[in-house]
Amino acid sequence: MPSADEFVMDDRWSDLRKYRDMPEIDMSRLYAYRLERLRSALRRAEAAMCVVVGPRSLRYAVDYRTYSLFQHQVPTTYLFIPIEGPLVIHGVYGNPPVVGEARVARPLSFYDGGYELTTAADAFADDVKRYLSEIGSSNRRIAVEGVNPSITQALMQRGLEVIDGVTITEQARMIKSADEVNCIRWAVAVAELGITKMKEALRLGVTELQLWALLNYTNLANNGDWHDGRMLASGPRINPWLQEASYRKVESGDLVGFDTDMVGPFGYFADVSRTFHCGPAKPTRRQKELYGLAVKEVEHNLKLVRPGVSLREFRHNALLLPKEYHQNAYSCLLHGVGMADEYPRINPAFGSPMHYDGTLEVGMVVCVESYVGSVGERDGVKLEQQVLITDDGYELLSMYPLEESLLE
Numbered sequence: 001m002p003s004a005d006e007f008v009m010d011d012r013w014s015d016l017r018k019y020r021d022m023p024e025i026d027m028s029r030l031y032a033y034r035l036e037r038l039r040s041a042l043r044r045a046e047a048a049m050c051v052v053v054g055p056r057s058l059r060y061a062v063d064y065r066t067y068s069l070f071q072h073q074v075p076t077t078y079l080f081i082p083i084e085g086p087l088v089i090h091g092v093y094g095n096p097p098v099v100g101e102a103r104v105a106r107p108l109s110f111y112d113g114g115y116e117l118t119t120a121a122d123a124f125a126d127d128v129k130r131y132l133s134e135i136g137s138s139n140r141r142i143a144v145e146g147v148n149p150s151i152t153q154a155l156m157q158r159g160l161e162v163i164d165g166v167t168i169t170e171q172a173r174m175i176k177s178a179d180e181v182n183c184i185r186w187a188v189a190v191a192e193l194g195i196t197k198m199k200e201a202l203r204l205g206v207t208e209l210q211l212w213a214l215l216n217y218t219n220l221a222n223n224g225d226w227h228d229g230r231m232l233a234s235g236p237r238i239n240p241w242l243q244e245a246s247y248r249k250v251e252s253g254d255l256v257g258f259d260t261d262m263v264g265p266f267g268y269f270a271d272v273s274r275t276f277h278c279g280p281a282k283p284t285r286r287q288k289e290l291y292g293l294a295v296k297e298v299e300h301n302l303k304l305v306r307p308g309v310s311l312r313e314f315r316h317n318a319l320l321l322p323k324e325y326h327q328n329a330y331s332c333l334l335h336g337v338g339m340a341d342e343y344p345r346i347n348p349a350f351g352s353p354m355h356y357d358g359t360l361e362v363g364m365v366v367c368v369e370s371y372v373g374s375v376g377e378r379d380g381v382k383l384e385q386q387v388l389i390t391d392d393g394y395e396l397l398s399m400y401p402l403e404e405s406l407l408e
Helices: 004-009 027-045 055-062 068-073 110-134 149-157 166-173 178-201 208-221 285-302 311-317
Strands: 049-052 078-082 088-090 101-103 141-144 161-164 231-234 255-259 273-277 334-337 341-346 365-372 381-390 393-396
Touching: 027 049, 027 055, 027 078, 027 141, 027 166, 027 178, 049 055, 049 110, 049 166, 055 068, 055 078, 055 166, 078 110, 110 149, 141 149, 149 161, 161 166, 166 341, 178 208, 178 273, 178 381, 208 231, 208 255, 255 381, 273 285, 285 365, 285 381, 311 341
Parallel strands: 049 141, 088 101, 141 161
Antiparallel strands: 049 078, 078 088, 231 255, 255 273, 273 381, 334 341, 334 365, 365 381, 381 393
């Protein structure tokens, strides 16, 4: 059996295009669809424009991906999106598509602006007013995403009404086009190539970090971006869940669980969880029992996925496992996914309260989750399936098979 390092040193496997054709993706049509989704959300909010700052929103709006993780902590680039008129990006590196003009950016962070953020905010607000005049808009209602309070204050001082831009960008991303779904199919396929190599490398003595590195490497080798976490744990570290990969060496008889949380090719998310068993020891009866419960929960809840079902209805009808599993259960039963974990989110009946209701709709991509492991127990099982909501139910997007040795 090849080792983890041999997969990299003799890499003839990582480019998924060697094994299968990429789905058809019309990039011009994709960009046009996403921009219209943003502008439709602006029209519903009766806002003149949106200031986009978040890296995922920048990727969605104009396919801008430079320094994305840096943008998370030090916002340097921002984009003006009007209901009508040219898009203008500020502080851009390179030339992203579908942008009318690039301009100099004002400092948005302490890293760039230091103690002069208030002065920079005044200049930013003046830029916004000037832009509204340029596009001929008398509407003074604007959406702003993810900026410091001094900018909001400066905008309001100039007579502008500020609303939360997240409601615009999240609403836009909710319903996926056929091109977006094909991007997601490819991202999931890349993740599952990585999962296949993790499974091949699983053996006594391999570390959790080595296994995780194979998934990360596969993503990068296929022009993907990053993982939101390093969620892989084995043996006694699999319970409770949400322990990230460590130097622990896998032992015979261990369960090894992971959640890809992967921002893959084209910026789309592959969110798949599986739990493996490491031989040569055979799975125990208890491990099979836990695995069976997780499969049962996912399969039951998948049957509830169809358009028109309310979030509260789904929660009410979801499978309720025995009380011994409630404390360690996963935080949600279902969540949306696109370029990240997105709206909606459905919590279990015994979990955090639901802060909103809504309806599952055709074109949403969602993940159905399960974690089963009682408090103080060594083992636990994590499973997750990613699906597209269709006219008559759902289409499974995550195709990697379940662990045969753990199925009764």
